[in-house]
Amino acid sequence: MSNQPPPGSIPSMESSHDNLKENTVIVVLGASGDLAKKKTFPALFGLFRQGFLPRDVKIVGYARTKMDHAEYLKRVVSYFKNPNDDPEITQAIQQFKDVSTYVSGSYDEGEAFAQLNAHLEEIESHYNSKEANRIFYFALPPSVFVPVAKNLKEQCYVTNGGVNRVIVEKPFGKDLDSARELLSSLKQYWTEDETFRIDHYLGKEMVKNLLVLRFANVALGAAWDKNHISNVQITFKEPFGTEGRGGYFDEFGMIRDVLQNHLLQVLSILTMERPVSFSAEDVRDEKVKVLRAIPPIAREDTLLGQYVSANGKPGYLDDDTVPPNSVCPTFAATTLFIHNPRWEGVPFILKAGKALNEAKVEVRIQFKDVTQGIFKDIARNELVIRIQPSEAVYLKLNAKTPGLYTRAMPTEMDLTYKRRFTETKIPEAYEALILDALKGDHSNFVRHDELDVAWKIFTPILHWIDGKDGARPRPVPYPYGSRGPKELDAFIQKYGFKRANDAYVWPVTNLASL
Numbered sequence: 414m415s416n417q418p419p420p421g422s423i424p425s426m427e428s429s430h431d432n433l434k435e436n437t438v439i440v441v442l443g444a445s446g447d448l449a450k451k452k453t454f455p456a457l458f459g460l461f462r463q464g465f466l467p468r469d470v471k472i473v474g475y476a477r478t479k480m481d482h483a484e485y486l487k488r489v490v491s492y493f494k495n496p497n498d499d500p501e502i503t504q505a506i507q508q509f510k511d512v513s514t515y516v517s518g519s520y521d522e523g524e525a526f527a528q529l530n531a532h533l534e535e536i537e538s539h540y541n542s543k544e545a546n547r548i549f550y551f552a553l554p555p556s557v558f559v560p561v562a563k564n565l566k567e568q569c570y571v572t573n574g575g576v577n578r579v580i581v582e583k584p585f586g587k588d589l590d591s592a593r594e595l596l597s598s599l600k601q602y603w604t605e606d607e608t609f610r611i612d613h614y615l616g617k618e619m620v621k622n623l624l625v626l627r628f629a630n631v632a633l634g635a636a637w638d639k640n641h642i643s644n645v646q647i648t649f650k651e652p653f654g655t656e657g658r659g660g661y662f663d664e665f666g667m668i669r670d671v672l673q674n675h676l677l678q679v680l681s682i683l684t685m686e687r688p689v690s691f692s693a694e695d696v697r698d699e700k701v702k703v704l705r706a707i708p709p710i711a712r713e714d715t716l717l718g719q720y721v722s723a724n725g726k727p728g729y730l731d732d733d734t735v736p737p738n739s740v741c742p743t744f745a746a747t748t749l750f751i752h753n754p755r756w757e758g759v760p761f762i763l764k765a766g767k768a769l770n771e772a773k774v775e776v777r778i779q780f781k782d783v784t785q786g787i788f789k790d791i792a793r794n795e796l797v798i799r800i801q802p803s804e805a806v807y808l809k810l811n812a813k814t815p816g817l818y819t820r821a822m823p824t825e826m827d828l829t830y831k832r833r834f835t836e837t838k839i840p841e842a843y844e845a846l847i848l849d850a851l852k853g854d855h856s857n858f859v860r861h862d863e864l865d866v867a868w869k870i871f872t873p874i875l876h877w878i879d880g881k882d883g884a885r886p887r888p889v890p891y892p893y894g895s896r897g898p899k900e901l902d903a904f905i906q907k908y909g910f911k912r913a914n915d916a917y918v919w920p921v922t923n924l925a926s927l
């Protein structure tokens with residue numbers, strides 16, 4: 414068998430730094446919470462079942478709630494999927510339970526963390542080697558990030574040649590100043606190299622695909638600039654409202670929840686220059702560089718909305734956990750511009766909303782019109798990268814209508830993942846990211862300076878929305894289950910988006926009916 418890497422492999426992305434293969438404990442802090450139950454444990458189980466976790470891994474939960482072992486295990490497995498009672502999955506669940514333990518303790522007392530450390534040392538006393546590696550996953554509210562980071566460093570940090578890493582989840586602050594403060598507090602205890610800041614969109618298959626689509630295809634690369642592209646939309650749509658989570662959401666709003674992090678990350682990968690290599694620092698250097706070329710968003714480039722009751726569904730203000738008369742936006746569209754030679758003048762519209770008509774996250778790159786003269790009213794090319802659901806990349810292009818006509822009609826070249834890659838399971842974002850953290854690969858984690866520039870872009874409009882500069886802007890109402898505020902289409906058209914006429918039919922065109 415050849416030792417050569419397979420064709421198409423991306424060397425620096427696949428190389429391992431401190432790839433943890435054994436003697437590793439994963440500690441989930443906040444193990445009684447929602448994130449742990451819904452995302453962290455299922456992702457750990459997915460990796461465990463597929464053999465991607467280190468040999469003899471142990472998984473330790475830590476939280477304030479007092480629970481006995483059976484209660485804890487019930488909670489851990491509550492979101493594992495085994496709809497057909499597959500015996501192989503049932504066995505794997507049992508094995509996962511066998512490597513799981515729980516320690517209860519507070520987040521602010523050193524003594525509680527000393528007990529956690531004693532538990533970890535007991536586990537590690539069974540290792541053959543002295544080396545012990547510890548991964549600490551923060552499935553925690555930001556209010557306890559700093560005390561937990563401090564206590565872990567002081568009580569649970571291994572100094573025996575093993576590796577210590579912390580995986581931290583957003584929110585990383587609420588604006589530039591608070592983010593800087595949080596980051597510098599955490600930095601007192603954990604170095605940048607030890608810190609893995611999750612933006613789970615970076616673990617999504619189609620977001621990871623952007624680098625390959627852009628830099629492994631000369632044809633796409635050649636059209637990737639202001640000379641060919643008219644406008645870009647990055648869209649996040651959820652078909653449900655806050656539904657009881659409004660208390661948390663109201664503090665943040667749609668921009669902090671999705672635009673400032675997930676959609677901006679997608680934008681930075683979509684627009685950065687080609688990195689020197691795919692190493693984490695080369696990629697992140699380019700992301701930061703392009704973000705630095707984006708000025709703060711202007712108020713007039715912003716459209717804010719809030720959903721109201723419709724079709725029997727409650728409005729945002731009907732959620733009991735939301736303060737009455739809240740003006741928190743549940744929909745936001747903002748247009749950004751990049752001042753560099755590649756992108757000058759191209760509008761990038763980031764839009765996201767809750768309680769909309771569908772579930773969809775996509776990038777829609779709309780190309781410029783064909784030079785006038787030979788076609789009348791012809792549709793623009795669009796490259797659509799659908800991140801979820803049903804991952805797909807399709808290029809909408811004009812083709813000659815088959816038959817004895819000389820007429821162009823809109824059609825598409827379609828790469829739908831379900832059809833093209835039939836036996837492949839697309840990994841969950843959290844699986845991909847936890848695996849990267851075990852490998853020590855920072856490429857898909859957010860570096861401190863990325864956060865800083867991201868907050869610089871959004872902080873002025875966030876302060877305006879928060880009422881720091883005077884009266885708070887009122888979001889326009891939109892009905893639950895609609896496409897968003899009625900003002901949206903005019904907003905997008907203002908930046909050059911042209912919706913194709915109704916001639917586009919998908920998935921099959923019956924010419925006889927045209």
Ligand SMILES: NC(=O)C1=CN([C@@H]2O[C@H](COP(=O)(O)OP(=O)(O)OC[C@H]3O[C@@H](n4cnc5c(N)ncnc54)[C@H](OP(=O)(O)O)[C@@H]3O)[C@@H](O)[C@H]2O)C=CC1
Binds near residue numbers: 777805806828917
């Ligand atoms: N591989 C696949 O699965 C493929 C699927 N298709 C399907 O074909 C259909 C058409 O595709 P496509 O043209 O890309 O997507 P759509 O027609 O759904 O959307 C195109 C754009 O028009 C906007 N839009 C949608 N409805 C309206 C409206 N009533 N008035 C004004 N603007 C509107 C959308 O905005 P917004 O999103 O904000 O509503 C979006 O920016 C879709 O259902 C798509 O899923 C096509 C090709 C391949």
Ligand SMILES: O=C1O[C@H](COP(=O)(O)O)[C@@H](O)[C@H](O)[C@H]1O
Binds near residue numbers: 613651
């Ligand atoms: O970070 C968040 O993301 C989710 C959407 O994640 P997805 O993987 O389901 O697309 C969103 O619902 C939540 O409000 C936000 O905080």
